[in-house]
Amino acid sequence: MKYYIVEKHYSGSNPRDVKHIDFNRFEVTTKPPRDKEKRICVKGWLGTVDEVDRYAHGVYDSLAAAQHYIQTRLLTWGFRRDPDDDLPPDVLAVYRPGRYPPITDDALIQWLEYRIEVSADDDDKTLERQADTMIYELQQEGRRSYRSQMRDALEFLRDYAREERDD
Template sequence: MKNETEKYYVVEARWTGPDKNTWRYIDFDRYEVTTEPPRNNADGSIQLSGWLGTNDDVARYAHGEYESQVAAEYAIIQMLGCDCRRHNEGCAALEPGVVALYRPGRYAPMSDDVLSDYIFWKIETHEISVPSGEITRKQLTGVVRAVRKLLRDEGSDVPEDRIEAMLIDVCEMEMTVD
């Protein structure tokens, strides 16, 4: 049962270390709704807004105190301009008191390693078809758009230029002039 005086807090955690585009860190950044007030790393004092400090390449920022969980979640949606997704699997394992978790972006990002495997698998299972031999820019654009649609349908997204580069690499394509 909820304590009548319980407050909710929004804390942002952002990866600042190397290897941002690897599978481990590409979707690291998050906004947590917690019942534990955020504390400054330097002296442990409660801090309701601003930079809390950085530990182990994770910068933390406080974004306010709220009367309800709903109000705190709404604040996150307002900060991210509705461009976020709720992601609550494993919340309890993150920090004590975390009751909700949001990640920036409408779609989950995908690392280069995972994208390469994804494209290879989709070709092997014939979910996408890639012309053999030389390929024109128009053909490549069509394949790139088909891959991006599949990714979005499955809850992920990758910019078209990364899909194109990965397709060329995975399929060892040679371009012809249109």
């Protein structure tokens, strides 16, 4: 049996939308990848379909060899392996970039509401300091937020506090 690595990368609009936020991945599959013309292609660009770029990263003689290649050559800066439960039969493993799965905007706001008091009087410097602290705390719980996303969430909570104060 041969094993193939296929990279799937969302390249469309709204990459921070909930359905796209954690889309990019590397799949180890037993089915040879095909390009847009349906030809088997084991290295290189396979095409873009529905705003998803696909790339082939080789053929391997064992699952261990394919996984080793992903871990050492493709995701050397951090990765995580997804659970195997909802994979198609030909996909044996899915690896995603980053040690921590990202959090959606709505989930981040809810998470912050239970962990920090954002005041209507907080200035931008205060929010900046809080953002750094909260990013660290979120990572301690195994999740990831971008700095801009954290700042936006804190600003949202500050604006909400201001509306509550003014009512």
